[in-house]
Amino acid sequence: MRKTSLALAVTASTLGLSLSQTAHAEFLKDSKATLEARNFYFNRDFRQDGAAQSKSEEWAQGFILRADSGYTEGTVGFGVDAIGTFGFKLDSGGGTAGSGLLVPDRSGGSQDTSSGLAVAGKAKISKTVLKVGSLQYKNQAIASSDGRLLPQVFSGGQLVSQEIDGLTLDAAHIREVNNRNSNDYEDISVTSGGTRGIAVTGGNTTDSFDYIGGTYKVTKELTAGYYYSNLEDFYKQNSFNLVHVWPVADGQTLKTDVRYAHSTDDGRSTIDNDAYGIMTTYSVSGHSFGLGYQSMTGDSGFAYVGNTDPFLVNYVQISDFANKDEKSWQARYDYNFAAIGIPGLTFMTRYLSGDNVDQGGANNSEGKEWERNTELMYVFQEGPLKNLGMRWRNASVRSNFGNDIDENRLIVSYTLPLL
Structure with missing residues (x-):
């Protein structure tokens, strides 16, 4: 420009x-x-009974x-x-x-x-x-x-x-x-409470978060990542990531994203967690089919800075499926309409189910939840409306330990390049 x-x-x-x-x-x-x-x-x-x-x-x-x-x-x-x-x-x-x-x-x-x-x-x-x-x-x-x-x-x-x-x-x-x-x-907070299984003493905020790490492109198809982070007083975390994209054939790819994080307490919390996740996506002719699995082990759920987007394969529109002992899987489908001559129009739907959640206390029942997401988005590619985007995001959540939610988000955005 x-x-x-x-x-x-x-x-x-x-x-x-x-x-x-x-x-x-x-x-x-x-x-x-x-x-x-x-x-x-x-x-x-x-949607749950007795909602405040x-x-x-x-x-x-x-x-x-x-x-x-x-x-x-x-x-x-x-x-x-x-x-x-x-x-x-x-x-x-x-x-x-x-x-x-x-x-x-x-x-x-x-x-x-x-x-x-x-x-x-x-x-x-x-x-x-x-x-x-x-x-x-x-x-x-x-x-x-x-x-x-x-x-x-x-x-x-x-x-x-x-x-x-x-x-x-x-x-x-x-x-x-x-x-x-x-x-x-x-000050910075730590995600805690409820079925997360994370308890803190002396308040849940701190004024220090540090990290060091990076990514390395091992080969054209394989990228490796490692980060060490410390939210002072709350947790220390080692996070590992491998992403492999295999060109199966002309116009076809198989992407595998593997994630693992080990978190321990740093003085004022009960954080003790190992988070495992894998997402595999096969793409062909505008279609993408994905399957994911995520597992939480240890004495707590996954630890991360409050109100941020956690590095988890099953973090979606509403839930993160990262409660204590939770096991969850995901099935996802995407379609890019550029494959049939409509660039800028995309569709996504996914379903996630989690179980084995430790609800703690006197409640010995197994916690279960599921979430369904649908997203339709269109961004004008040319003409006077170029860069105008419209997005509809729909979600439903049902759980025997949390809120039952039906949600809609309508977002219209326009980006004007000034330089």
Whole structure:
């Protein structure tokens, strides 16, 4: 895309910089900026008897500005990345708040508006980048959630190095989190309680999460990953991953994703878990058929940072199937309509079933649950509506130890490239 003087001005003003285009040519040349408008309707009906709230239903509009600069010239290049967010309520009331789309207020409802600005400075030497400030993460150790109106952002630093071909090294120190339905940064929590089998003492938050690890492309078909992470006072975790993509024949692939994580307590929790998972997917002519299995062993369920997306093969729209002693399987089908000449249109459906959940206490019965998901999405590929996306996500959950839920999410988003 040709970079106009207007687009350059938008990026410069967003980052709050006054730079010489001659002296910092690469800084401007490699800059990127987009503005996403995200309209989100969320409806969750609670179907179990005696539910405290019959449903959670809200409708909101959000805007997400992402601006990533290039680097200044020289041995050490410097730059800035920024994420600006703004959301406002379109509909929420009558006791239907709590969807996670909007920031809660003191009355039990939701605030009318929310906004934030996340800025990170960065420095680059060769193929090694250091970022410090407000960041999003996505790896085996931690993955920022973007499943609501506005994204989750963390405060900390990250070092990523790709000096060796095929090898990516990744390390970070994180201190606080601004959750997707929050206006403020706060200490980091651990997922706990209920059938998770994780108990904590002295509060469930901390101001320190560290990880180090990376991925290595062993061969063209095989990628291996390992991460060590520590949520101070709560858990230490070693996570392993192997992904193999076998080209069975022309236009056909068999992908196998194997995951294992060993988690132990770090002083103030009862975390003791081994999580095993495997997902195998066969793809041909636009069709994808997947089968997955996940197993939890040890004295607790899977440990991960609260409100993030856990690195599990059976983490889906509502549930993660990671309770104490839980065994679960998944059957999934996807179809990409580009195979019949309709690019941008995709369909997905899956069914998951979990059992053997240890409910603890005096309840000796076996915990069981199932979830069914369906998703239909279309993104316009050309014309005046190019980059306009429409997504419908439907889910049903039934359980003998948790909530029975029917859920619909309707998301309309439009991404405007500014640079």
